[in-house]
Amino acid sequence: MNDLPDSDREIMQPSERPVRTFASAWQAPPVDKRASRIRTMFAEIAPRYDFLNHLLSLGIDIRWRRKAVRLAGDFGGGPILDVCCGTGDLALAFRRVHANGIAIVAADFCRPMLVIGKEKAARRGSPIPFVEADALNLPFPDNTFGLVSVAFGLRNVADTDRGLSEMARVCRPGGRVLVLEFTLPRVPVVGALYRWYFHRLLPRIGQALARNRHSAYNYLPASVEEFPQGNALLRRMAAAGLRDAKAFPMTFGIATLYSGTK
Ligand SMILES: C[S@@+](CC[C@H](N)C(=O)[O-])C[C@H]1O[C@@H](n2cnc3c(N)ncnc32)[C@H](O)[C@@H]1O
Numbered sequence: 001m002n003d004l005p006d007s008d009r010e011i012m013q014p015s016e017r018p019v020r021t022f023a024s025a026w027q028a029p030p031v032d033k034r035a036s037r038i039r040t041m042f043a044e045i046a047p048r049y050d051f052l053n054h055l056l057s058l059g060i061d062i063r064w065r066r067k068a069v070r071l072a073g074d075f076g077g078g079p080i081l082d083v084c085c086g087t088g089d090l091a092l093a094f095r096r097v098h099a100n101g102i103a104i105v106a107a108d109f110c111r112p113m114l115v116i117g118k119e120k121a122a123r124r125g126s127p128i129p130f131v132e133a134d135a136l137n138l139p140f141p142d143n144t145f146g147l148v149s150v151a152f153g154l155r156n157v158a159d160t161d162r163g164l165s166e167m168a169r170v171c172r173p174g175g176r177v178l179v180l181e182f183t184l185p186r187v188p189v190v191g192a193l194y195r196w197y198f199h200r201l202l203p204r205i206g207q208a209l210a211r212n213r214h215s216a217y218n219y220l221p222a223s224v225e226e227f228p229q230g231n232a233l234l235r236r237m238a239a240a241g242l243r244d245a246k247a248f249p250m251t252f253g254i255a256t257l258y259s260g261t262k
Contacts, residue, residue, distance in 0.1 A: 031223045033158040035134070039110050041214035042086070042156075046112035048210040050087055050120075052217075055209075056202055064255045065093040065151060068180045071248055071257055072147060075176040078102030081145040083135045083167060084153020086110075088117030088128060090180070094149075095126045105145075107133040108153075135163050140170045147171075151180040155227040164240035171262045177242050178259050179233070182224045185253040194254060198224070233258055 045052070053061050068090065078098070082091040085106035094104050106128050108114050114130040121128045133139050135150070135157050148167045157163040167177050185191045198221045206217025228236055230247055237245040242260030249256045 031219065031226050033156060033223070035109070035158060037214060038156050038158075041212060041216045041219065042110040043112045044212035044214060045210040045216050046087070046110070046116055049113065049116070050089070052206055052210055053089075056206060060251055060254075062089075064180060064250055064257075065090045067250060068149070068151065068178060068257050069093045069097050071259065072149070072176060072178055075147045076172075076174055077146045078104070079145050080104045080147045080149065081138075081140065081170060082106045082149045082151070083133075083138065083163075084108055084150050084156065085117060085130070086113045086151075086153070088114075088121055088130065090149055090151040091117075091128050092121060092124065092126055094147075095121075095128060102146075105129050105131060107131045107135070107138065109134045135166060138166045138170050142169050143172045144170050145172060146175045147178065148175070149178040149180070152182065154179050155181055155223050160228065161236060161240065164236055164242075168240045168242055168260075168262055173262055175262050176259060177237070177240075177262065178257060179237070180255060180257050181227065181229075181233070182220075183229045183249065183253050183256040184224065187252050190252045194252070229256070234260075 042049070080091070080094050080098075080102060082088075082094070082104070085091050085108045088106045091104050091106035098104070106117060108130070109132060111132055114132060118130045121130070131139070135153065136159060148171045150167065154160060154163050164177075171177055185194050203217040203221065206220070207215065210216065234245040234247055237258060237260040242262060245258060245260035247256050247258050
C-alpha cells in the first residue's frame with residue numbers, strides 16, 4: 001500500500017455482441033470511445049451526473065451498487081480499488097460496509113467527476129483517495145488489491161480486454177474482480193418496454209437536463225447495445241486470467257454483476 005497515493009497527491013496527473021434488436025438490426029457504426037471524447041463528455045455532464053443517474057433509474061442504481069457490495073462477499077481482505085469511479089458511488093458503498101477497516105481507492109480519468117466525488121465523500125465523512133488514472137494504464141503495481149471493481153465504466157473504456165487485463169493485473173492472486181454493467185433484459189414484455197424507455201425516453205430527458213455537446217444520453221443506449229453481455233463478457237474475463245467468472249443479473253436483467261477470481 002506504500003505505492004498508493006496519499007491524500008496530498010490526490011487528483012493529480014495522471015465477437016460477440018448482444019442480441020441485436022429491431023432498433024439496432026442495421027449495422028450501427030462503432031461507438032466512438034476515444035479517450036478525449038469520453039473524458040470531455042463526462043466532464044460536461046459531471047455536475048448533473050448523480051442527479052440524473054438516480055432520476056433515470058428511479059433510484060435503482062443505488063440498490064445495484066449496494067447489492068454489488070453484498071455479492072462481493074468475503075474477498076479475503078482489502079485494499080479495494082474502484083476504477084472508472086466517476087463521482088465515487090461504488091467506492092462509497094464499499095466504505096459504508098467496510099467502515100474504516102479497509103483501504104479504498106477510487107480512480108477515474110475525468111477530473112470534474114473526481115472533484116465532485118471527493119467533495120461528496122468529505123460531506124459524508126468518508127474521505128477516500130480519489131486518483132486521476134486511466135483504466136488502460138493503472139498506476140499501481142501488480143498484485144496490489146484484494147478487490148478491483150468497476151461500475152458502469154468498463155463499457156466506456158476504449159479497449160475492453162485491456163481494461164479487464166489491467167484490473168486483473170493489479171488484483172492479488174485469490175482476489176476478486178467485479179464488473180457491474182447495464183445489460184438488456186430478455187424477458188419479452190419487460191424487454192420491449194425497457195428498450196422503448198432506454199432508446200426513446202431516456203435520451204430526451206437526459207439531454208434536456210444535462211445539456212452537452214457529446215450526446216451523452218444517446219451514447220448511453222448505443223454503448224450498451226454494443227457492449228458484450230452475459231457469457232460473452234464472462235469469456236472476456238476468463239481470457240483476462242480470471243477464473244470462476246459468474247454473472248448475476250439484477251432487476252429483470254437491466255444490470256448484471258460479473259464476478260471473477262484471479
Ligand atoms: C458512467 S460513469 C460511471 C461512474 C461510476 N462508476 C458510477 O457507478 O456511477 C463512467 C466513468 O468511467 C470513466 N472512464 C471512462 N473511460 C475511462 C478510462 N479509460 N480510464 C478511467 N476512467 C474512465 C468516465 O470518466 C466516467 O467517470
